Amino acid sequence: NAGVTQTPKFQVLKTGQSMTLQCAQDMNHNSMYWYRQDPGMGLRLIYYSASEGTTDKGEVPNGYNVSRLNKREFSLRLESAAPSQTSVYFCASSGQQGARWETQYFGPGTRLLVL
Amino acid sequence: AQSVTQLDSHVSVSEGTPVLLRCNYSSSYSPSLFWYVQHPNKGLQLLLKYTSAATLVKGINGFEAEFKKSETSFHLTKPSAHMSDAAEYFCVVSDNQGGKLIFGQGTELSVKP
Numbered sequence: 704n705a706g707v708t709q710t711p712k713f714q715v716l717k718t719g720q721s722m723t724l725q726c727a728q729d730m731n732h733n734s735m736y737w738y739r740q741d742p743g744m745g746l747r748l749i750y751y752s753a754s755e756g757t758t759d760k761g762e763v764p765n766g767y768n769v770s771r772l773n774k775r776e777f778s779l780r781l782e783s784a785a786p787s788q789t790s791v792y793f794c795a796s797s798g799q800q801g802a803r804w805e806t807q808y809f810g811p812g813t814r815l816l817v818l
Numbered sequence: 819a820q821s822v823t824q825l826d827s828h829v830s831v832s833e834g835t836p837v838l839l840r841c842n843y844s845s846s847y848s849p850s851l852f853w854y855v856q857h858p859n860k861g862l863q864l865l866l867k868y869t870s871a872a873t874l875v876k877g878i879n880g881f882e883a884e885f886k887k888s889e890t891s892f893h894l895t896k897p898s899a900h901m902s903d904a905a906e907y908f909c910v911v912s913d914n915q916g917g918k919l920i921f922g923q924g925t926e927l928s929v930k931p
Contacts (some may be wrong), residue, residue, distance in 0.1 A: 707861075735919070743827070745908055745921030746862075761918065793861060795919075805912075806852070807919060809862040 725793030769794035841909030
């Protein structure tokens with residue numbers, strides 16, 4: 704039982720390049736989330752998927768797209784990377800759709816540097 | 819709208835002394851509140867959560883937090899700090915829609931020998 708896994712662990716991009724961050728969970732969770740973490744700002748929600756087949760914008764969605772490929776996998780795509788997207792990206796999942804008391808389980812993170 | 823304020827960006831304690839990390843929240847309904855810990859270059863781990871049951875919540879590694887509605891606070895405490903407690907701690911409130919989490923800015927805890 705690996706929990707939440709993310710690939711890659713670290714990536715360097717040039718401005719304008721594209722890439723996809725991958726996330727998978729093996730806990731049969733319904734909801735999945737993408738956050739970014741910047742110094743002094745905590746984590747901010749980019750996009751989330753309350754259930755398979757649905758996605759919604761979070762607090763900071765500009766410059767990103769997501770795909771809920773199936774119940775296990777939720778990917779985050781940067782179509783044209785910008786230096787402002789340099790950050791640490793975390794994927795998370797939780798069991799019950801939309802329940803605010805549900806614990807979210809986090810992956811180890813992806814460190815992205817955009818030059 | 820829900821929000822969380824962590825009152826200290828950095829707290830430093832000596833090993834064996836008590837830990838207090840302060841958190842105030844704002845919520846228009848009965849909130850669910852969480853404390854997460856992040857060790858350097860690691861993901862986030864749940865310490866404890868409040869979900870409208872007992873107001874004193876016990877978590878892992880000897881941490882506990884008390885929900886005080888009148889003060890809109892959810893402070894994290896531990897009686898005796900250990901070197902391994904050095905990490906960043908996040909107070910979090912859950913949004914009423916979709917289970918989205920709203921994070922505080924984080925408190926970095928340093929533990930001196």
